[in-house]
Amino acid sequence: MTVETTLARAEADLRAGRTPVALQRLRGLVGSCPADLTARRRLAEVYRLYGEPAQAGRWAYLDEERDPAETAAFEARYADPVRRMAALAWRGPEHRAPTATARARLAEVREAASAQLGRPARWWDVREEARGAAGPAAEQDDGTLFCAGFALLGLLLLGLAVLGAVTAVRWLL
Missing domain, CATH: 1.20.5 (Single alpha-helices involved in coiled-coils or other helix-helix interfaces)
Structure with a gap:
């Protein structure tokens, strides 16, 4: 299924009042296509419907225009930079991010995690490190x-x- 098809189905789920189904569909889409900022933005919007500012901030973290209160809530929930890096669910190097803002934010998080670990942090293996940090x-x-x-x-x-x-x-x- 294409990104556009999945987004359209999530929208149909939301219109039909099936918010949990839409949420699951969008989480799967972001997991499959972590570089798709539209999917991340829509997932953040659904978390706003649930009144979850930390999760909305998590998925809007790479956006050009993000809500400072949501970003602060996300950073407070994932205060440890290694856990924050894992929570962003990014895969691959930052240069694959579609915008300069997203690349800069990903690099900033990775650099903070690297400083904490005392060695370079890598996006593809940070989940194991985050478990230890938690x-x-x-x-x-x-x-x-x-x-x-x-x-x-x-x-x-x-x-x-x-x-x-x-x-x-x-x-x-």
């Missing part, structure tokens, strides 16, 4: 949530298996 508690929270979801799925499957066994026994009797 500390063990953040890693444990991510793992706990995953394990809780996995356990819930396991209980659901167990319940379905028991229900199937009971139904089969009733049919046989």
